[in-house]
Amino acid sequence: MSVLEVTYYAANAVDPDSGFTGMNIQLDADPIWVNTGDSLRGHEWQYTLGANSATGIALDGARECDATMDCIDYAAWDRARRAFDADLRAMRDNDSADPGTLIVRYDPVGGTPTQWTVKALMVKAEPQQISASGHVRAKLTFLLLGWWHHQLDWQHFTPKATTGKWLDLPTDMPFDLMPRLARTVHNPASTPMPFLMKMHGPAVNPGINFGTNFYQVLITLDERETIEIDSVEGQRSVILRGSDGLTTTDIFDKAVRGGGLGSGNYIFEPISPGDTTITWWGDYELDVAIVEEDSEPPWSI
CATH class of the missing domain: 2.60.120 (Jelly Rolls)
Incomplete structure (x- = not known):
């Protein structure tokens, strides 16, 4: 059984604590989590149908996927969404700016951790439930940009x-x-x-x-x-x-x-x-x- 960790790395956000560019937003534990993140899986290939064939076959280069987020700290959510926005602002102002990275890490009990990454952006947040106690549930829309990658040992x-x-x-x-x-x-x-x-x-x-x-x-x-x-x-x-x-x-x-x-x-x-x-x-x-x-x-x- 593996423990699943999900992190978004905001390449263009400046960490207010350290002053360094680049922030990790953890999405698998309090105060913010995306539950099982099921929708981050799945994929779709593009193709054109012929009479008895398919042409133009390619992996959909970018696709949207939704994830349900729960957050129990408004301040933490403010920090996270501003980090998400930093990547979008950077790409708006500079076509060569780097997007963020979504990181999925599997930590098996007694095994070696394995990490997969994909270039990504968080492009939409739709609040669905808000409570006075500081809990917010929202539907997040991520844009996944291409293939997932896993670097093997040198x-x-x-x-x-x-x-x-x-x-x-x-x-x-x-x-x-x-x-x-x-x-x-x-x-x-x-x-x-x-x-x-x-x-x-x-x-x-x-x-x-x-x-x-x-x-x-x-x-x-x-x-x-x-x-x-x-x-x-x-x-x-x-x-x-x-x-x-x-x-x-x-x-x-x-x-x-x-x-x-x-x-x-x-x-x-x-x-x-x-x-x-x-x-x-x-x-x-x-x-x-x-x-x-x-x-x-x-x-x-």
């Missing part, structure tokens, strides 16, 4: 520590070559999935094969610099993180995108199901994490 590859050997060239050269190493990365899903990747410097134009696709960024990485790649649709990015661990630079234009999906050298190519062989010149470390996508949070957790 898989770390340290080639230098693993081999410790270099290839001895047949001719007399002042250097030898690090061998081209082969490892495997595992995607437990039944379909190709997006990923997160970190390439750690030093490295020059680091590139790596996952199966038949080559991922490369044309840049020189200094010691302790890192390239961070996010291939999740709607948030794709290629970032250079400086040696201080804090400074970031957008290097999207340095990533090789080839002819796009299926071209063989697309930086955001999803990783195939099962075990995929990865090969690269073993002169730098990297980390890879599969990001599972699902049309709704799993029922079997």
Whole structure:
């Protein structure tokens, strides 16, 4: 049996207590809860019917869902709804602003907690019952924006520590070559999935094969610099993180995108199901994490 936790992260709200941007609104315990949150599940695919076929098949990119909320503290509800509104205000004023995130966390007794997230907005609140004691019941309308996501554990590859050997060239050269190493990365899903990747410097134009696709960024990485790649649709990015661990630079234009999906050298190519062989010149470390996508949070957790 799992304990269900539901949280809304307001990306654009400023926490009045800490002064930091970003607020978590817990929706599964006093003073605010959305009961079982059943309506947050479910999904709908779009399609066009033909004579004996269906075309234009795609997951409904955004859908509305209603949830019944109970709150026993008016002040807490004021704080929550202003945080919800902060995300909507930000997106009204700036098309590139981030929406909020709805977080569903399963905490099984004696097991490992599992968390699924979806980009979301709370767009409507309709009070249905109000009492003098401070209780309000309302119907909340959430806008769910696309797929639910669950990041799997990072898989770390340290080639230098693993081999410790270099290839001895047949001719007399002042250097030898690090061998081209082969490892495997595992995607437990039944379909190709997006990923997160970190390439750690030093490295020059680091590139790596996952199966038949080559991922490369044309840049020189200094010691302790890192390239961070996010291939999740709607948030794709290629970032250079400086040696201080804090400074970031957008290097999207340095990533090789080839002819796009299926071209063989697309930086955001999803990783195939099962075990995929990865090969690269073993002169730098990297980390890879599969990001599972699902049309709704799993029922079997």
